[in-house]
Amino acid sequence: MPYENAKNYILSIKGEKMENLIRIGDIEKFSIVDFPSKIAAVVFMQGCPWRCPFCYNQSLQNPNGESDAKWAHLIHLLEHRKGILDAVVFSGGEPLMQNNLPQAIDAVKALGFEVGLHTGGYNPDALAKVLDKVVWVGFDIKAPFDPEHYKRATGIACDMAKIKQSLDMLINSGVHFECRTTCDPRLLKIADIYKIADELSALGVKECYIQKYRPIPSDTTTQESDCGKFFNDAALLEYLHSKFAIFDVRK
Numbered sequence: 001m002p003y004e005n006a007k008n009y010i011l012s013i014k015g016e017k018m019e020n021l022i023r024i025g026d027i028e029k030f031s032i033v034d035f036p037s038k039i040a041a042v043v044f045m046q047g048c049p050w051r052c053p054f055c056y057n058q059s060l061q062n063p064n065g066e067s068d069a070k071w072a073h074l075i076h077l078l079e080h081r082k083g084i085l086d087a088v089v090f091s092g093g094e095p096l097m098q099n100n101l102p103q104a105i106d107a108v109k110a111l112g113f114e115v116g117l118h119t120g121g122y123n124p125d126a127l128a129k130v131l132d133k134v135v136w137v138g139f140d141i142k143a144p145f146d147p148e149h150y151k152r153a154t155g156i157a158c159d160m161a162k163i164k165q166s167l168d169m170l171i172n173s174g175v176h177f178e179c180r181t182t183c184d185p186r187l188l189k190i191a192d193i194y195k196i197a198d199e200l201s202a203l204g205v206k207e208c209y210i211q212k213y214r215p216i217p218s219d220t221t222t223q224e225s226d227c228g229k230f231f232n233d234a235a236l237l238e239y240l241h242s243k244f245a246i247f248d249v250r251k
Contacts, residue, residue, distance in 0.1 A: 021071075021100040021103060021104075022045070022071060022098050022100050022101065022103075022104050023045065023046035023047065023063065023064075023065075023067070023098065024043055024044065024045060024046060024067060024069040024070065024071060024073075024074065025044045025045065025046040025057070025059065025060040025065065025067045025069060025092075025093060026044040026060075026067065026069050027041060027042070027043055027044070027069050027073060027074055027077065028041060028042035028044070029041055029077060029081075030085070031089070034089045034091065034116070034118070034138075035086075035087050035089045035114075035116040035136060036136065036176075036178070038086040038087040038114065038116070038136075039084070039085050039086050039087070040085060040086060040087040040088060040089050040116065041074070041077060041078065041081070041085055041087075041088050041089070042088075042089045042091050043074060043088060043089065043090050043091065043104075044057065044060055044069075044091050044092060044093060045060070045090060045091065045092045045093045045094070045095040045097070045098055045101070046060055046062070046063060046064075046065050046067060046093055046098075047060065047061070047062070047063030047064075047065075047092070047093050047094065047097040047098065048060060048061045048092055048093040048094040048097065049094060049097060049122055049156070050094070050120065050122070050142075050154040050155055050156055050158075051154065051155030051156060052142065052153060052154050052155060053153075053155060053184065053186065053187065053216075054182055054184040054186075054187070054213055054216060055216070056214075056216060057092070057093060060092055060093035061093065063097060071104075074088075074108075075107075075111075078108065078111050078113060079111065082111070082112060085113065086113070086114060087113050087114040087115065087116055087135075088108045088113050088114075088115055088116070089115075089116040089117070089118060089138075090104070090105065090115065090116070090117050090118070091117075091118040092118060092119075094119060094120060094122060095117060095118065095119060096119055096121075096122065096123045096126035096127055096130075097123075097126075099126075101126070101129075101130055102129045102130050102133065105130055105133045105134065106133065109133065114135050114136075115133060115134045115135065116134060116135065116136040116137065116138070117130065117134045117136070117137045117138070118137075118138045118140070119137065119138075119139060119140070119166070120139070120140045120142065120154075120163070121139055121140075121162070121163045121166030121167055121170070122158065122159070122162060122163060122166070123162065123166070124162050124165040124166040124169055127166050127169060127170070128169060131169065131170070131173050131175060132173075134175060135175065135176065136175065136176045136177065137170055137175055137176075137177040137178075138177070138178055138180060139166075139167060139170060139177055139178065139179050139180070140179075140180060140181070140182075141179050141180065141181045141196055141200065142154055142181070142182075143181075143187065143188065143192065143196070144192050144195040144196050144199060145160055145163075145164065145199050146160075147160050149192070150163075152187055153184075153187050153188075167179075167203065167205075168203065171203060171204050171205065177207070178207040178208065178209060178246075179200055179205050179207070179208045179209070180208070180209040180210070180211055180250070181193070181196055181208075181209075181210050181211065182210075182211045182212075182213050183210050183211065183212060183213055183227070183230040183231075184213040185213065185222060185226040185227060185229065185230075186219070186222060188230075190229065190230060190233055190236055193210065193230060193236060193240070194236065194239060197239065197240055197243045197244075198243070200243075200244075201243040201244065205244065206244060206245040206246060207244060207245065207246040207247075208240065208243070208244045208246070208247050209247065209248055209249065209250055210230060210231070210240070210249055210250070211249075211250040212227055212228070212230075212231060212249070212250065212251045213227050214227070215227070231249050231251060237249070
């Protein structure tokens with residue numbers, strides 16, 4: 001779509017203003033860590049179906065949470081940062097909760113930006129509607145794929161079949177993606193990371209990361225040594241390198 005026609009498209013989709021169709025919790029204007037090899041703005045979408053104990057974005061969990069960030073603010077930012085930003089990442093919360101995410105992605109692409117997505121994959125039907133619109137996905141793996149462990153890691157009972165369906169869809173899509181796991185020592189043991197690696201590798205995942213947990217304000221008992229043990233285990237790191245074409249740690 002030519003840029004001169006983009007603004008009308010952005011302001012009116014299906015005859016309605018976009019700010020009435022999506023809810024934004026916050027906007028990160030500049031990031032070099034949320035989209036590999038891209039300078040991106042990050043749109044934190046309001047709403048999440050999960051209640052992960054290690055979540056740093058708890059204010060985004062309520063789909064009806066109040067925020068000063070509006071769609072118009074994002075568009076203004078993007079219009080003035082063409083040539084500076086490469087991409088926009090829709091993060092959360094959980095972006096797939098919002099029904100009009102596909103239109104929001106189309107509008108951002110109309111301005112000439114590439115689009116990435118962060119998701120836990122809870123809704124494969126919603127993922128299917130946006131997968132051909134994005135060029136990269138960060139897929140969060142919370143725990144080994146058993147229902148009780150995922151329930152502890154997400155705070156609610158999860159439909160594991162849907163999460164696996166989303167991941168399978170992503171693997172077969174040809175879209176560049178990574179899987180990543182936050183190593184909260186309250187929820188995961190070193191043995192669990194081995195199990196996650198085996199499960200993902202068997203499915204055909206090629207790129208995987210483990211991320212260091214940094215205690216949330218309410219966690220006053222977890223020590224640095226607890227958080228660091230995953231990253232100081234040479235045997236574990238060697239095993240993870242052997243399982244994936246691309247593996248690294250994020251501290």
